[in-house]
Amino acid sequence: MEVGGGGGPNIIHLDGPTDAVKFARAGRIIELDSYAARYRWQDIFYDWAYNSGLFNNRLYSIPDSFEGMMLFINTDVFRAHNMRTPTNIVELEAACREFQRLGIIPISFGNSDYQGAVDWLYSTWISCYAGPPLNRQAILGEERWNHPNIVGSVQQMVDFWQAGWIGDRRSQAITTVDAVELFASGRAAMMVNGTWFLGDLLNVYTDTNWEAVLMPELRAGVGRHLPLATGGAYTINNNTPDKDFAAEVLNWMLTDTNWHFRAIREASFQPFPIRTVTVDAFRGLDNRAVNMYNTLFEAMRSFNTGYCSWTFYPSDVRVFMNDNTDALFLGRMSVADYLARVQALTDVHVQRGTLPAVP
Numbered sequence: 001m002e003v004g005g006g007g008g009p010n011i012i013h014l015d016g017p018t019d020a021v022k023f024a025r026a027g028r029i030i031e032l033d034s035y036a037a038r039y040r041w042q043d044i045f046y047d048w049a050y051n052s053g054l055f056n057n058r059l060y061s062i063p064d065s066f067e068g069m070m071l072f073i074n075t076d077v078f079r080a081h082n083m084r085t086p087t088n089i090v091e092l093e094a095a096c097r098e099f100q101r102l103g104i105i106p107i108s109f110g111n112s113d114y115q116g117a118v119d120w121l122y123s124t125w126i127s128c129y130a131g132p133p134l135n136r137q138a139i140l141g142e143e144r145w146n147h148p149n150i151v152g153s154v155q156q157m158v159d160f161w162q163a164g165w166i167g168d169r170r171s172q173a174i175t176t177v178d179a180v181e182l183f184a185s186g187r188a189a190m191m192v193n194g195t196w197f198l199g200d201l202l203n204v205y206t207d208t209n210w211e212a213v214l215m216p217e218l219r220a221g222v223g224r225h226l227p228l229a230t231g232g233a234y235t236i237n238n239n240t241p242d243k244d245f246a247a248e249v250l251n252w253m254l255t256d257t258n259w260h261f262r263a264i265r266e267a268s269f270q271p272f273p274i275r276t277v278t279v280d281a282f283r284g285l286d287n288r289a290v291n292m293y294n295t296l297f298e299a300m301r302s303f304n305t306g307y308c309s310w311t312f313y314p315s316d317v318r319v320f321m322n323d324n325t326d327a328l329f330l331g332r333m334s335v336a337d338y339l340a341r342v343q344a345l346t347d348v349h350v351q352r353g354t355l356p357a358v359p
Helices: 017-025 033-039 047-051 075-080 089-101 115-130 132-139 148-162 176-185 195-203 243-255 258-267 287-301 315-329 335-352
Strands: 011-014 066-074 105-108 188-194 210-213 226-230 233-236 305-307
Touching: 011 017, 011 243, 017 233, 017 315, 033 243, 066 075, 066 115, 066 176, 066 195, 066 287, 089 105, 089 188, 105 176, 115 132, 115 148, 115 188, 115 226, 115 305, 115 315, 132 148, 132 305, 148 315, 148 335, 176 188, 176 195, 188 195, 195 210, 195 287, 210 287, 226 287, 233 243, 315 335
Parallel strands: 105 188, 226 305
Antiparallel strands: 011 233, 066 188, 066 210, 066 226
């Protein structure tokens, strides 16, 4: 509202590039192409991260971090019950059944304080069941959202929730903080969460023993994947009186990286998706953190990455899915109707030529 009224900060920090698209459509932020050329930002960023800020082939935002969805394991809980970390759907379902039998929540999740947390789930399930190539085709309108493997991915996610394996069938009454507490205390065995969860694990829940692994193979033959995303996004307010200075500040943040590397090591900040950030930037961190980022970088190197909605889905597609995934869980909407609406929204973007840049 402040930005719409002619005010707001000079540099706007948004939740991600999908939010930047909404501001761009409303004319509230400026194109950054001239500054990108002046400061050679395309050379600084990883290609996929730079391109995530494009809309209508114009740059409107630059990412403040990159992240991925992983399965976090409470290793004390697994060891106490002589369980092995699951690597495929058969092992994951067996683990969920056994933990539920023991009175332990298999996969902790809650979103009563943040409705949008459901995108952690559907981004993971579609990436890791349907697979990244099919997911990409659906986002771009090259394949239908009612493809059997996309339907299967959403249905499997719903089945897990309705079985009580995700959030004990009461995620709408559990906050994201409560969900973390359940995992950290051992009342839940696993948690689907992002690499940003590292900060809490290293700085708050210091007594929790854990590991972060790729999501198990959710459909035989599809492989294991890491859904990838940028975090927030920086852009420049159209109301800014000195846009050149705002761009200069952004460039300083991206190029004077000594402070950034210190923040990564000392405060568990998420890294910029820039080429100077490699696994070496995490040396000195807890070995589990280094292993987690090794997994993320290896997924990037091997093109073994899926798509998180807050970076790669059209903004209105993401809004609809965030608003209605709980309706799937609660049986108030069918998977067919849910995906039909997603398809209708995607079709509009295909017709308008306003699809996001998807690597």
